[in-house]
Amino acid sequence: MTILITGGLGFIASHAAASLLESNQELVLLDNLCNSQESVHQKLEKLTDRKFPFYRGDVRDKKLLRKIFSDHSITAVMHFAGLKSVAESVKDPLLYFDNNVGGTITLLEVMQELGVYQFIFSSSATVYGVPEYLPYDESHPTKPINPYGQSKLQVEAILKDLAASDSRWAIACLRYFNPVGAHPSHLIGELPNDQPNNLMPFMMQVAAKQRPFLTVFGNDYETADGTGERDYIHVMDLAEGHEKALALIQKTPGMHIINLGTGKPHSVLELVRTFEKVTGESIPMQIGKRRDGDLPVYYASADKAKDVLQWQATRTLADMCLSSWQFQLQHLSS
Ligand code: NAD
Ligand code: UDP
Numbered sequence: 001m002t003i004l005i006t007g008g009l010g011f012i013a014s015h016a017a018a019s020l021l022e023s024n025q026e027l028v029l030l031d032n033l034c035n036s037q038e039s040v041h042q043k044l045e046k047l048t049d050r051k052f053p054f055y056r057g058d059v060r061d062k063k064l065l066r067k068i069f070s071d072h073s074i075t076a077v078m079h080f081a082g083l084k085s086v087a088e089s090v091k092d093p094l095l096y097f098d099n100n101v102g103g104t105i106t107l108l109e110v111m112q113e114l115g116v117y118q119f120i121f122s123s124s125a126t127v128y129g130v131p132e133y134l135p136y137d138e139s140h141p142t143k144p145i146n147p148y149g150q151s152k153l154q155v156e157a158i159l160k161d162l163a164a165s166d167s168r169w170a171i172a173c174l175r176y177f178n179p180v181g182a183h184p185s186h187l188i189g190e191l192p193n194d195q196p197n198n199l200m201p202f203m204m205q206v207a208a209k210q211r212p213f214l215t216v217f218g219n220d221y222e223t224a225d226g227t228g229e230r231d232y233i234h235v236m237d238l239a240e241g242h243e244k245a246l247a248l249i250q251k252t253p254g255m256h257i258i259n260l261g262t263g264k265p266h267s268v269l270e271l272v273r274t275f276e277k278v279t280g281e282s283i284p285m286q287i288g289k290r291r292d293g294d295l296p297v298y299y300a301s302a303d304k305a306k307d308v309l310q311w312q313a314t315r316t317l318a319d320m321c322l323s324s325w326q327f328q329l330q331h332l333s334s
Contacts, residue, residue: 007081076118089148100151137301163255170249176233177261182327191328217292227268231299234315244309261300
């Protein structure tokens with residue numbers, strides 16, 4: 001039984017791969033390296049003391065997919081490959097629909113052709129849009145406010161129809177909140193190829209003195225300290241959630257939509273202060289304007305994950321900050 005992991009050298013997938021390898025699963029990874037580095041393959045082999053195949057290529061390449069499926073007896077696919085910048089999706093929506101929706105359709109076509117029906121999809125909290133109530137539960141209306149979120153919702157709609165069309169499909173759509181942190185080996189972590197847009201990787205570069213200061217995007221929201229609040233989740237908790245989701249689809253076919261979050265929001269200032277406290281580093285800050293399209297606050301209801309997956313996040317905000325920084329230090333010294 002082999003699991004194909006698309007986008008396998010990216011941030012979240014590489015941590016899921018580490019957890020699965022540590023649980024003795026057989027894996028094959030595919031990535032086109034548009035937002036990751038090939039060295040992550042060796043690092044994963046080193047930290048798990050396991051060897052596994054990596055294919056450099058695109059999930060939209062049907063010929064390559066057929067080859068991977070014929071080279072290995074794949075029984076399940078975890079589909080992480082995707083583009084994830086909201087700002088870029090607003091500038092170039094076709095790129096996002098082609099990669100995120102088109103890529104998923106190509107992959108599903110090959111799976112259907114070859115009779116592989118277990119599928120885990122990296123969806124996102126962005127499918128919900130402006131909160132009508134909080135925490136978002138899985139029945140909250142879905143009205144994404146940007147093409148990135150729309151691309152995730154379109155894939156979810158396709159998966160729903162697919163599951164309804166053939167009872168062999170067993171699909172989990174996991175709606176992630178804000179993944180941060182790094183593997184305890186500190187060999188893998190979040191390493192965007194371009195300038196980071198997200199708070200934690202940007203803050204890492206400020207702490208490493210690669211950037212002079214962090215701009216806080218608005219401190220006049222109606223939140224406890226005026227800054228935006230999000231549901232940050234440790235990437236190792238998220239990785240373990242994927243193992244639970246795999247166990248679920250192996251025994252229960254159909255379509256499962258599940259939030260993966262902690263259920264607790266934290267503000268920008270809380271994240272910065274926690275980071276400073278646990279690392280002893282200081283983060284110079286400037287208060288800037290609100291970022292276009294930002295929601296003041298959102299967080300998950302984690303109840304369904306607890307009921308259906310018997311999973312809940314256990315790591316703290318301090319764990320997330322410390323592991324992110326230890327990975328950054330390790331990376332800077334390598
Ligand atoms: P990432 O950019 O680190 O990983 C994505 C990986 O997919 C990269 O290694 C990239 O090179 C690869 N990739 C992209 N398009 C590809 C293609 N067409 N063919 C092959 N490989 C391709 O991002 P991540 O943060 O690890 O996110 C993984 C998934 O989770 C994405 O689908 C993303 O949309 C989703 N997600 C991420 C977040 C987040 O905040 N990080 C939140 C919700 C959902
Ligand atoms: N944020 C910030 N400065 C930055 C990046 C992000 O103040 O340089 C804030 C942002 O406004 C939001 C929170 O940090 O309130 C999380 O932003 P991120 O982009 O990481 O996640 P998302 O908004 O996509 O959930």
